[in-house]
Amino acid sequence: MATGGSWDPTSLPIRPGLYINFVEAALAQITGGARGTVAMPLFEYGSAPAGKFTTIENEKQATDLLGTQHNDAVLRVLQGGAKEVLVYTVPTNADAEQQYIDMRDAFEARPFNVFVYPGEVSATEQDATLAWCQRNRDEGKHFMVVFGGSAADDQDPTIGNARSVRLADLYAVNLITGVVLSDGSELASAEYASYIAGLIAGTPINKSITYTDIPVVDVTKRLRNSEINTALISGSLVLVNDGRKVKVEQGIVTESDATKRGKIRTVRGRQAISTDIPATACDHYIGKVDNNPDGQAALISAIKVYLEQLEIENVLLAPTVKLDPERPSVKDNVFLVVSYVEVDSMERIFLTINV
Structure with missing residues (x-):
């Protein structure tokens, strides 16, 4: 099943699926975790x-x-x-x-x-x-x-x-x-x-x-x-x-x-998101929901709810999900932009002690 792979804007995948590109920002990597x-x-x-x-x-x-x-x-x-x-x-x-x-x-x-x-x-x-x-x-x-x-x-x-x-x-x-x-x-x-x-x-x-x-x-x-x-x-x-x-x-x-x-x-979070969102899309959206404003809103809402749950669990902060303004979501294609801020663990603590 070809869901969740990467995609190239100049050569879109042929098979039905939900394709995610993770754009890494310099100051915010995607956070992570583990499965089992x-x-x-x-x-x-x-x-x-x-x-x-x-x-x-x-x-x-x-x-x-x-x-x-x-x-x-x-x-x-x-x-x-x-x-x-x-x-x-x-x-x-x-x-x-x-x-x-x-x-x-x-x-x-x-x-x-x-x-x-x-x-x-x-x-x-x-x-x-x-x-x-x-x-x-x-x-x-x-x-x-x-x-x-x-x-x-x-x-x-x-x-x-x-x-x-x-x-x-x-x-x-x-x-x-x-x-x-x-x-x-x-x-x-x-x-x-x-x-x-x-x-x-x-x-x-x-x-x-x-x-x-x-x-x-x-x-x-x-x-x-x-x-x-x-x-x-x-x-x-x-x-x-x-x-x-x-x-x-x-x-x-x-x-x-x-x-x-x-x-x-960080990496395990990327893997979790890259696996969970396509799985949800396969089960509930691909081939089942119209690609119109109502259908797009339902997909956006589902992804945001998923990310907000991760926010509650202190995995990430401030998730946003919206239609990609650079690429029209028409025919059977839907382009979304997802962003959030990672929550990492404290690993280096620096103290300045004034006496």
Whole structure:
């Protein structure tokens, strides 16, 4: 269904649908949040049937399907807070590259909010996965992708930062920190990315994951202040041990520069709006309402009510919805202009104390 994709004023889409362009202003990005489903392909799954999708909501379901030897990554997603994990047991294929292509094609027909691998994948497959995410975004399917690296990579933050730069995108998150669990075992960032994916999916849409406590005893490499600053500028997600606990330093995506760091909260809001408004249009407006002043007013009212609800929940401020004065809404085309101001979390507090 071709709803919710981008559109070009010089070449309008042919298929019926509601097409939204988000015009980013310099001082106001679209705010965000989270939904609840994490998609994960499994390449090792014991006696579970190959080539099947299964939705897992708790530890018992994970163990029943995968046994105790193969359920760790799924459990980390659930521990992170996701409502559910959409698992796909990837069939073995002699052509490894084709195996990944077929897997991504299979996921494309399923709804989810965050995609993550259960462990390390090659740089080639990371690049291909990001390109897949970007193409889906252009076609109206919105989800985030969480990446990580090997245990060796985690010991050198410059390697993780280079990965963040290579995978720079508003929909990508790159963890560069490995963790130490309570039993003393260690997980590389590529393995612990599954927990971060669950954390992103499970965080309410009016909250940030910045400074969220992480249930581990330490990180595999503690970064100096200068290294943390460099990582944030590079767009890396960093876990830090502050001497008392391990926490997320800042909930950012990989698309960053020295003056602006893209926020996970911001991007999730864009994804929610990009998904929810087209879904409402499909159910109640497309093909059902006349394109006349009354029908246009009904559509505008529905979108505004949706945005006003987000305003009540402290996701955004001052939403407006109106017909686009630059493009006539005639025949079967309706052009709307939507604007609002984001509500972000307090993340940097500056005090001037006069005594």
